[in-house]
Amino acid sequence: MKLNRRNFLHATAGVGALSLIPAAVGREPQVSDEILERAAARPVLPVKEFKQPIIIESVELLRKGKQHFVRVRSKDGAEGISVDDGRMDILHPIFNELIAPYFIGKDARDLEEHLFEAYRYKSNYKLIGLALWCPIALVEFAILDLMGRMRRQSLGELLGGVVRTTIPFYVASERRDTTPEQEVDYLKSLIDQTGAKAVKYRLGGRMSRNQDAMPGRTEKLIPLTRKALGDKMVIHADANSSYDPPEAIRIGRILEDIKAIHYEEPCPFDNFDATKKVADALSIPIALGEQESSEWRFQWVIRNRVADIVQPDLYYYGGMIRSIRVARMAEARDMATTVHLSGGFGFVYSLHFASCTPKIGPWQEYKKGIETYGKWFDPPLKIVDGALAIPKGPGVGLADPKELLKDATIISA
Numbered sequence: 001m002k003l004n005r006r007n008f009l010h011a012t013a014g015v016g017a018l019s020l021i022p023a024a025v026g027r028e029p030q031v032s033d034e035i036l037e038r039a040a041a042r043p044v045l046p047v048k049e050f051k052q053p054i055i056i057e058s059v060e061l062l063r064k065g066k067q068h069f070v071r072v073r074s075k076d077g078a079e080g081i082s083v084d085d086g087r088m089d090i091l092h093p094i095f096n097e098l099i100a101p102y103f104i105g106k107d108a109r110d111l112e113e114h115l116f117e118a119y120r121y122k123s124n125y126k127l128i129g130l131a132l133w134c135p136i137a138l139v140e141f142a143i144l145d146l147m148g149r150m151r152r153q154s155l156g157e158l159l160g161g162v163v164r165t166t167i168p169f170y171v172a173s174e175r176r177d178t179t180p181e182q183e184v185d186y187l188k189s190l191i192d193q194t195g196a197k198a199v200k201y202r203l204g205g206r207m208s209r210n211q212d213a214m215p216g217r218t219e220k221l222i223p224l225t226r227k228a229l230g231d232k233m234v235i236h237a238d239a240n241s242s243y244d245p246p247e248a249i250r251i252g253r254i255l256e257d258i259k260a261i262h263y264e265e266p267c268p269f270d271n272f273d274a275t276k277k278v279a280d281a282l283s284i285p286i287a288l289g290e291q292e293s294s295e296w297r298f299q300w301v302i303r304n305r306v307a308d309i310v311q312p313d314l315y316y317y318g319g320m321i322r323s324i325r326v327a328r329m330a331e332a333r334d335m336a337t338t339v340h341l342s343g344g345f346g347f348v349y350s351l352h353f354a355s356c357t358p359k360i361g362p363w364q365e366y367k368k369g370i371e372t373y374g375k376w377f378d379p380p381l382k383i384v385d386g387a388l389a390i391p392k393g394p395g396v397g398l399a400d401p402k403e404l405l406k407d408a409t410i411i412s413a
């Protein structure tokens with residue numbers, strides 16, 4: 001039987017953990033733009049729960065050591081904060097000159113509309129990409145924290161309700177400087193540290209026009225990971241836009257041979273034609289979306305099934321609300337959303353996203369960060385058996401935001 005994406009699920013069901021394959025379903029039925037637009041347009045925030053206006057008085061960027069934060073305060077004294085993923089080192093002028101001023105004096109209850117209006121403000125849309133959306137995401141996260149703290153609700157409760165409290169993850173290696181043997185040893189060390197039941201490793205050379213990171217690394221690495229990590233390990237692989245379609249298909253077949261379940265960015269991320277050719281030729285689910293900044297393009301990817309798993313990045317794509325809209329469109333096409341994780345504090349927002357998004361993939365991404373950020377919560381966040389529990393407490397769940405920002409400096413330019 002020749003496998004296509006419809007019968008791949010059936011053929012691999014029962015192969016241990018592989019029966020949890022997230023998105024390997026058929027290409028039909030098609031979904032109309034109208035259905036997708038309706039899914040995206042449904043309100044995310046329960047604004048009726050907030051009877052009084054929440055007028056934003058200040059939006060500040062702060063820095064403590066190497067870490068940036070954003071603090072939003074309302075006229076009534078409510079406060080929320082967010083934590084940067086490392087981009088504000090270079091994006092602070094955009095934040096201070098083009099994003100923060102838009103939000104001053106606005107009613108936080110209209111946040112969903114503000115996401116669009118901040119994009120229009122001063123022709124900000126010309127900056128579309130993470131330079132624009134990371135600063136907006138930080139304001140959005142801080143406003144959501146503020147609203148969550150007002151209602152004593154976690155972000156997931158605020159954004160539609162918590163549907164799961166424990167989030168299993170795949171641990172991502174982030175390396176290409178390793179030989180296949182070194183990479184396997186490194187993956188084993190990550191598995192030992194976290195108890196992860198799933199991994200992700202890198203293929204190819206990153207945006208490399210078919211060049212490998214070192215000659216023959218990818219072809220050797222893929223079968224070696226299955227052999228060394230065992231049949232039950234759930235394998236994800238990321239090409240970071242390395243290949244043209246023929247090479248992507250050739251490598252994808254090696255991944256299929258070892259029953260990997262997730263093949264990320266096989267071709268240049270913005271070449272939908274190339275990515276779709278690969279998706280059409282292979283049975284392994286294709287993942288795409290970490291560089292995406294446009295709702296219309298996500299809609300196109302979903303409607304035309306360019307990929308099987310969509311991956312907005314909660315920072316790069318402008319926050320939780322916009323990413324939930326993508327997840328709702330994907331769900332209407334029976335596709336899973338597994339958000340991309342840039343690193344740092346991002347895994348905390350990923351946990352909240354996964355807590356309230358019905359159709360996520362079975363494993364969310366985790367890189368590192370628990371050592372630094374886990375203790376900011378009470379009880380501290382802790383990895384148990386390859387999974388993380390969502391933070392307890394209102395908003396993002398930080399135990400003591402005031403203490404966290406003590407001695408931080410306001411960055412005003």
Ligand SMILES: [Mg+2]
Pocket residue numbers: 238240264265290
């Ligand atoms: Mg990636």
